[in-house]
Amino acid sequence: MIVKLAAIFFSMILVNNYVLVKFYGICPFLGVSKKLDSSLGMSGAVIFVMFMATAVTFPLQIFVLDPADLGYLQTIVFILVIAVLVQFIEIFLKKYMVSLYNALGVYLPLITTNCCVLAVTILVVDDYGADVATLGFAAAYIESLVCAVGSGVGFMLAMCLFSGVRTRVEACDPPEPFKGLPITLVSAAITSPYFMGFGGIVENIFNVTL
Template identity: 65%
Template sequence: MAAKLAFIFFSMILTNNYVLVKFLGICPFLGVSKKLDSAVGMSAAVTFVMVVATLATWPIYTGLLEPNGLGYLQTIVFILVIAILVQLLETVMKKFMPPLYKALGIYLPLITTNCTILGVTILNLDNGYSYLESIVCALGAGLGFMLAMVLFSGVRKRLEDARPPQCFEGLPITLVAASIVSLSFTGFGGLIENIFGM
């Protein structure tokens, strides 16, 4: 059991990274990764919402929706739960962390519609994970999101100091850099499978 949990956790960070492998959550990845502190703050907020959303949505689906034949409502219900959690998080950040709240700006309310969070909650059920496995998966996915954001923040800092050709300045060089960072994560696939034998 511990080996399976470790496999789920590390594969969500490295080989099944939602941003760099599954390409979910690209909006905050490109929008908030300019500064390291904003990237870490956004990642912490997304990780928190992912874990708490999984804690709430898994029992709602398995205990309420599925037994009553209402599984088709899962997306609507999950979005409502995530929206409530983001509003709670936004209120707490506004009161206790005003600089981070201002730095995140428009991207904080966008966590509500962040496909990464919805993707984690739905894919946990599609993969047949137990409650504990779902929580570990959500935590790993959140930390994978943070890893991608922090790495890309460093890359973007280097890009500011570089002088790319004029046709690549701005968004084009950012997208090229993002694709190279994404490509680098494909090398972790065999490593995780060899370590855990799964």
């Protein structure tokens, strides 16, 4: 079990990295990755929101949507839940963690409509929803939570790597038409294939099939 959880965790970071392999969450990836501090803060918020969102939406899907045969409401209900969560976190940070609140600034509400968070909650249901029947709810729930945190950490890894890339790119002097976003997109395109190279590595290290 632990081996499988570890395999899930690392596969979400390296093999199935949400940003660089699945291309979700590109908006904050390009927008907030200018500085290492802000990308770390943003990633922290994303990890937290992904974890909380999955913790709420997975049982919601298993115990409410599936028995009531309302699986098609998944998207709208999940968006509602995520929006509430992000608002809640914003209020929470403003009260108790002012420095982080100031650091995240305008980016925190962006997570509300971040496809990355919605994708995690939906894909987790797709991947581990079936495990409820075979392994029981508790095991599937833990798997899905580990997967969500792993996705968030993967997001953080991508953000940190790319903020490093961007500080280098910023010091360069690209041709006029490439300045700004174009050169950022080009460097993102060069960064992402390296993660393709991780394909299969986790299965072989942990010797499990995911």
